[in-house]
Amino acid sequence: MDLNYTAEDEAFRAEVRAFIEQNQPQHLKGVKRGEYRTKEDFLAWHKILYKKGWLVPSWPAPYNTLSWTPTQKYIWNEENARAETPAILPFGVSMVGPVIYTFGTPEQKARFIPGILSGEVWWCQGYSEPGAGSDLASLKTRAVREGDHYVVNGQKTWTTLAQFADWIFVLVRTDPNAKAQEGITFLLCDMKTPGITVKPIITMDGSHEVNEVWFDNVKVPVENRIHEENKGWTCAKFLLSHERAGIAGVARSKNAIGRLKQMLAMEVVDGGKLIDDADFERKVAELEIDLTALEFTELRTLAAEQAGKGPGLESSILKIKGTEIQQRITELTLEAVGYYAMPFADPLAHNEFAPGPDYAEGAAQHYANMRKTSIYGGSNEIQRNIIAKMVLGL
Amino acid sequence: MDFSFTEEQTLLRNSVQKLIQSSYDFETRRKVAKSEAGWRKEIWQQIANDGLIGAAIPEDFGGLGGGAVETMIVMEEFGRGLVIEPYLQNAVIAAGFLKAGGSTKQKEELLPAIAGGESTYAFAYAEPQGRYNLADLTTKATKSGNGYTLNGYKAVVLGAPWADKLIVTARTGGDQRDAKGVSVFIVDKNAKGVTTRDYPTVDGLRASEVTLENVAVGADALIGGEGEGLPLIERVSDEAIAALSAEAIGAMKVLNDTTVEYCKTRKQFGTPIGKFQVLQHRMVDMFMNYEQSVSITYMVTLKLEEEEAERKKAASAAKVQIGKAGRFIGQQSVQLHGGMGMTDELNVGHYFKRLTMIDTQFGNVDHHLKRYASLS
Numbered sequence A: 001m002d003l004n005y006t007a008e009d010e011a012f013r014a015e016v017r018a019f020i021e022q023n024q025p026q027h028l029k030g031v032k033r034g035e036y037r038t039k040e041d042f043l044a045w046h047k048i049l050y051k052k053g054w055l056v057p058s059w060p061a062p063y064n065t066l067s068w069t070p071t072q073k074y075i076w077n078e079e080n081a082r083a084e085t086p087a088i089l090p091f092g093v094s095m096v097g098p099v100i101y102t103f104g105t106p107e108q109k110a111r112f113i114p115g116i117l118s119g120e121v122w123w124c125q126g127y128s129e130p131g132a133g134s135d136l137a138s139l140k141t142r143a144v145r146e147g148d149h150y151v152v153n154g155q156k157t158w159t160t161l162a163q164f165a166d167w168i169f170v171l172v173r174t175d176p177n178a179k180a181q182e183g184i185t186f187l188l189c190d191m192k193t194p195g196i197t198v199k200p201i202i203t204m205d206g207s208h209e210v211n212e213v214w215f216d217n218v219k220v221p222v223e224n225r226i227h228e229e230n231k232g233w234t235c236a237k238f239l240l241s242h243e244r245a246g247i248a249g250v251a252r253s254k255n256a257i258g259r260l261k262q263m264l265a266m267e268v269v270d271g272g273k274l275i276d277d278a279d280f281e282r283k284v285a286e287l288e289i290d291l292t293a294l295e296f297t298e299l300r301t302l303a304a305e306q307a308g309k310g311p312g313l314e315s316s317i318l319k320i321k322g323t324e325i326q327q328r329i330t331e332l333t334l335e336a337v338g339y340y341a342m343p344f345a346d347p348l349a350h351n352e353f354a355p356g357p358d359y360a361e362g363a364a365q366h367y368a369n370m371r372k373t374s375i376y377g378g379s380n381e382i383q384r385n386i387i388a389k390m391v392l393g394l
Numbered sequence B: 001m002d003f004s005f006t007e008e009q010t011l012l013r014n015s016v017q018k019l020i021q022s023s024y025d026f027e028t029r030r031k032v033a034k035s036e037a038g039w040r041k042e043i044w045q046q047i048a049n050d051g052l053i054g055a056a057i058p059e060d061f062g063g064l065g066g067g068a069v070e071t072m073i074v075m076e077e078f079g080r081g082l083v084i085e086p087y088l089q090n091a092v093i094a095a096g097f098l099k100a101g102g103s104t105k106q107k108e109e110l111l112p113a114i115a116g117g118e119s120t121y122a123f124a125y126a127e128p129q130g131r132y133n134l135a136d137l138t139t140k141a142t143k144s145g146n147g148y149t150l151n152g153y154k155a156v157v158l159g160a161p162w163a164d165k166l167i168v169t170a171r172t173g174g175d176q177r178d179a180k181g182v183s184v185f186i187v188d189k190n191a192k193g194v195t196t197r198d199y200p201t202v203d204g205l206r207a208s209e210v211t212l213e214n215v216a217v218g219a220d221a222l223i224g225g226e227g228e229g230l231p232l233i234e235r236v237s238d239e240a241i242a243a244l245s246a247e248a249i250g251a252m253k254v255l256n257d258t259t260v261e262y263c264k265t266r267k268q269f270g271t272p273i274g275k276f277q278v279l280q281h282r283m284v285d286m287f288m289n290y291e292q293s294v295s296i297t298y299m300v301t302l303k304l305e306e307e308e309a310e311r312k313k314a315a316s317a318a319k320v321q322i323g324k325a326g327r328f329i330g331q332q333s334v335q336l337h338g339g340m341g342m343t344d345e346l347n348v349g350h351y352f353k354r355l356t357m358i359d360t361q362f363g364n365v366d367h368h369l370k371r372y373a374s375l376s
């Protein structure tokens, strides 16, 4: 056991930090909560990393020539969080990309991977349906084979940022008579195909992140099918384990606690600073300790991975604790700003009057928005079911 | 001991329920919250005409002569209906100041207009540096001639965009956080030197930032004795807390009922999700949180007339219970609705947000835990 970074690790950190300092898009540094972002804003950092060759350190050769150790990847995440670089959207590089390089044909890899990497093609995830959330395998969107294409009918929902998407990866039912998991197929679909309609869903914080995606006799060429017909569940399961691995967000939470402390140093209570208030101090300390434990849980997972064991079912711990901590940070932020949590900052409009200190803007909305994290990516109840069943054998 | 309601009180509740049913469906509420005005003047007038604003105003001054229990009944039903109109600011706070601190002349002149919905008030007390400390004031009122001149800044004044009068707390003496030297004034919103910037709040209400610059008021603008305002402000704030507790239990009840109903009908894995024991226990905890909140709301409502220390403790206890229960019930209602709970379209998120904001009004859990401990 050894907690120290090697000299190479420290050199790596210095290199990464210098690169971020020189290349970070300044106008996106620490984008304020709920602040409106364009499609280009979302992709700005992605494109810079792509150019540098640092976009997908976890991908295999030939797409990735880096051989960063898990520790170095960890440092990479930390440095990005510290500098508040824009997060990289997961739908292409962490979701459909790995599915395609794992299960796709050589033609499919050649056709789709370059656009994922360059950021030219924006992907969205078409899994959930109104009737199929936690019980994903009950999905009903139907695909019927007709010659060289499938005809797709049905509805997906909660599709994150589909309003910007060029392509969607969808799970469809191809065999309604087979057992739920066995009749599902994984299709790639151009969002411009006739018959696709995207309808916005506004969330309670006033933002437009999610959508309904409707399919009305949408023709999808058979060559856009990944893996065999009725083997889509294999891809889905593979992808879900990928989705969970990054979800702890330790580095970003650390940074968010730092921001919270800055806020506490500015907030006044009875003539003193809120950061010196014993009750508040204690709550922040508890949160920080919780995060430290999670950090070392994640490091243990990384070390196991480095030793050749894949991400275990313990990744459910990372998801549950990671999101609970993220939510707690937003609770304490809400409490910290007092009355200035109340003003509504419309994320769909610009330049509205925003009273109170800058850092307070949208605090309650962010708190409301982050309730999503214990619902999506496999709800925290489902994650606990997984641990109960697969880890504890209950 | 008796926790039952009189026949009149039951009738009052029925009439509030009727009003909500006939003109306060959720879709209408959503539209109104997003409209230019943000409220419905005609509904406010109807609330007045039904005698609700005056429910706890003495008959001599145009009210129905009820008390804290009547206020509780109206606020609880308004909580269920997620009512936007500034009942708290007028029926509870403005009327509260006048009832407890106003001269006979002020009561005669001002209370009937409040009860009748003709004049509308907002309470301008919070300041950016003051947080929840009611005495922490930099707004100053200096004597000039027969009256006073006010200067200062008030933060997040709820209902101010709809008000024609403001109740303003200001220092007439003492240091920034002294108990002595605080005074309460009634200020016309359109008086020279008053500027407001209006904005919507997260829970669908409206508020203003208020700047007072050399605002001249007469001697008759003062409510209560000069420099003796803090006990009065604390009293009215405690009454506001009791009313907010009632509003909160109304909102909690809707969330709990809606969530239980949803879990009975929403199916996943071939079964209603309400069959999963972990969700059953969660809903039981929500239910217990609600029942505890109802109890403490009754307690504070019945203790508002007790001696000061007892009343303060009751109010702080209630605010702590309501704040904790409101957060738990709000969060779990969203969680158990899954993605649906996150939407603007469903009422759940709106109750969640209102409960979140109730914790902020008149001091949050932390503030009242401290206050309670300091009184024990």
Ligand SMILES: Cc1cc2nc3c(=O)[nH]c(=O)nc-3n(C[C@H](O)[C@H](O)[C@H](O)COP(=O)(O)OP(=O)(O)OC[C@H]3O[C@@H](n4cnc5c(N)ncnc54)[C@H](O)[C@@H]3O)c2cc1C
Pocket (backbone or CB within 6 Å): A124, A125, A126, A127, A128, A130, A132, A133, A134, A135, A157, A158, A159, A160, A161, A209, A210, A372, A375, A376, A377, A378, A379, A380, A381, A382, A385, B266, B268, B269, B273, B276, B278, B279, B335, B336, B337, B338, B339, B340, B342
């Ligand atoms: C902001 C946001 C973004 C999203 N983005 C996407 C996206 O891009 N693409 C996509 O496909 N999906 C997306 N989702 C959908 C998300 O994956 C689902 O919301 C999630 O799977 C839960 O499904 P549901 O909403 O239908 O809730 P339900 O499955 O109906 O769950 C309701 C409640 O029941 C609980 N529950 C269900 N089953 C059990 C059980 N067996 N035991 C105990 N409790 C249980 C749940 O935990 C939850 O609390 C997103 C969701 C949100 C909120």
